[in-house]
Amino acid sequence: MTQQAHVFDGVPGPLLEALRSLARTAQLTVALDFDGVLAPLVDRPNDARSDPRSLQAISDLVLLSGTTVALVSGRSLESLRAVSGSPDGVLLIGSHGAEYDLGEGRAGIALTAEEKRALTELERAITSVASRHPESRVESKPAGIALHTRGMDPDAASATQRDASHTVGASVLGVTQRAGKDVVEFSVVTATKGEAMQRLRLHTTATAMLYAGDDVTDEDAFAALEPGDVSVKVGAGATAALHRLHGTAEVAQMLRVLASDRRNHLLGA
Numbered sequence: 001m002t003q004q005a006h007v008f009d010g011v012p013g014p015l016l017e018a019l020r021s022l023a024r025t026a027q028l029t030v031a032l033d034f035d036g037v038l039a040p041l042v043d044r045p046n047d048a049r050s051d052p053r054s055l056q057a058i059s060d061l062v063l064l065s066g067t068t069v070a071l072v073s074g075r076s077l078e079s080l081r082a083v084s085g086s087p088d089g090v091l092l093i094g095s096h097g098a099e100y101d102l103g104e105g106r107a108g109i110a111l112t113a114e115e116k117r118a119l120t121e122l123e124r125a126i127t128s129v130a131s132r133h134p135e136s137r138v139e140s141k142p143a144g145i146a147l148h149t150r151g152m153d154p155d156a157a158s159a160t161q162r163d164a165s166h167t168v169g170a171s172v173l174g175v176t177q178r179a180g181k182d183v184v185e186f187s188v189v190t191a192t193k194g195e196a197m198q199r200l201r202l203h204t205t206a207t208a209m210l211y212a213g214d215d216v217t218d219e220d221a222f223a224a225l226e227p228g229d230v231s232v233k234v235g236a237g238a239t240a241a242l243h244r245l246h247g248t249a250e251v252a253q254m255l256r257v258l259a260s261d262r263r264n265h266l267l268g269a
């Protein structure tokens with residue numbers, strides 16, 4: 001009983017309070033990372049699926065007036081659309097903010113000739129790295145490549161990531177690198193989830209936003225939040241977020257609480 005006084009099915013009291021006040025905002029935007037937040041982490045990215053309880057809460061939220069839901073992922077838009085199972089009306093942002101589907105047609109990436117050349121060189125470099133580390137997995141994206149090391153022995157994983165950094169750094173110009181959980185990623189365009197959140201705020205005319213993420217790249221999104229917004233780090237690790245949840249099951253609970261608070265507010269209950 002003492003636990004339950006502070007925690008509602010894994011959602012801590014201070015977060016419940018923050019959700020209650022967020023639910024009362026005029027124009028609410030709920031932005032969510034996908035992997036590790038909606039979907040449990042899996043070894044093969046194509047196997048990832050949203051927790052059905054989170055999908056249900058998202059379906060409830062998108063039907064409410066003055067309420068927008070967006071997924072903000074490092075995945076390509078195509079991959080995010082394929083695995084997320086998100087209902088109609090959910091906005092999708094892929095490639096850390098380099099690709100958008102904001103419900104008015106897809107905004108793809110138009111690479112310059114220089115970026116296209118860099119992408120070709122990047123593909124060549126990563127292919128050679130992957131051939132030296134056969135357990136690693138290459139994921140091609142419209143503006144870059146990710147090299148996944150999940151499931152590998154930790155020493156082999158760091159050796160693979162070092163090899164990738166070194167090989168790309170030595171042979172390709174104009175590439176930015178970012179490291180995440182069991183992944184190192186190279187991009188020929190610069191985009192961050194922070195920029196994605198700023199664009200989302202303008203696009204949805206949000207008066208308050210929620211962002212939940214589990215990885216290093218999500219810190220850019222947390223940093224772009226403003227007073228009155230709600231930031232939720234999922235899982236362990238240093239963060240600028242003000243709230244923390246244990247995992248995807250608790251995220252589902254949080255979304256259920258928010259959908260219910262929001263509906264009650266809109267009904268004047």
Ligand SMILES: [Mg+2]
Nearest residue numbers: 033035036215
């Ligand atoms: Mg994630």
